[in-house]
Amino acid sequence: MTIRKLASGRWQVDIQPQGRGGRRVRKSFDTKAEGIRWERAQLAAADKGEWVPPQRDKRRLQDLIAEWYKLHGHTLKRGEQRRDYLLSLCELMGNPLANQVTAGFYAEFRQQRLQGDLKTNKRHRGPISANTCNHDLAYLRAVFNELIRLGKWQGDNPLSGVRRLKYDDHELSFLDRTQIEQLLTALKESGSKHAYLVAKICLATGARWSEAQSLRGEQIRNSRITFSGTKSGKVRSIPxxxxxxxxxxxxxxxxxxxxxxxYKAFTRVLDKCNIELPKGQASHVLRHTFASHFVMRGGNLLTLKEILGHADIKMTMRYAHLSPEHLEDAIAKNPLAELA
Known part of the structure; x- marks a missing residue:
């Protein structure tokens, strides 16, 4: 019997219950004691002739995704979209047998994605960013984790040892006062009253475009907008x-x-204004603009967290460097200040 500690911190038992030349079985546990108990049970069953070799899992990755959606994924707010995304990833991977999805297998697939070497489907066009790769990894891990919890997958999560890729964060762009005036004037002149008002709501509340665009009249009362069905699932009310x-x-x-x-009317006008933004930030530029101006004018970060509906303060802290106090401290507390 061999029992060893894995890089993940779990303990793996590697045995041949029927002796040398017999079927080899590996299984991992959270503690060494659990591994020893399981190993003894397997050997005892083999001694009595009652040991039955585990059947090979012939399911493919697509089958696991389907089972995950049936048992859990359908309960998620965007479960159907997540399922479709996972299935398109599965197609890119060649729909392998589930037990062929190992850390090494996924690492090679990811590298091909980063380099754009794969034949892409409509949903996935390469090369892709490290951030997108990290989302892919999180989604696939979640499938295995949930099936393990439900007893529908035996063994460890094969992707638990794959590390997320590190990358440099892009600074969140926002519009200055002149650009805000330019954009609102252009939207008003474009004739799209809907895009103009949705943009003003986003600038006034920090709402996502989709949240503002889908508003109903009943959600606005007494100079207050109540957003529901949000990304975080929280209801928030903004004056x-x-x-x-x-x-x-x-x-x-x-x-x-x-x-x-x-939204397309908005992006067309935004393009005509020649306002340069980093790739992928057009949809959230109004939300970032609200948050940035809120902090620059002395707004409290905890209040901003509630306004934006962030689940984690770390998301809100991305705007902390814009705080006037933050900048003043840099001037007052640097070592040159002591020499003045």
């Missing part, structure tokens, strides 16, 4: 000025959907 509320309902009923789909 707005009376003038904005009156502008929203000037030509709209107090009940039912307020806006049509208008």
């Amino acid at each position: 707005i000025g009376e003038a904005l509320e009156q502008e929203i309902f000037m030509e709209r009923p107090r009940t039912g959907p307020l806006f049509q789909y208008c």
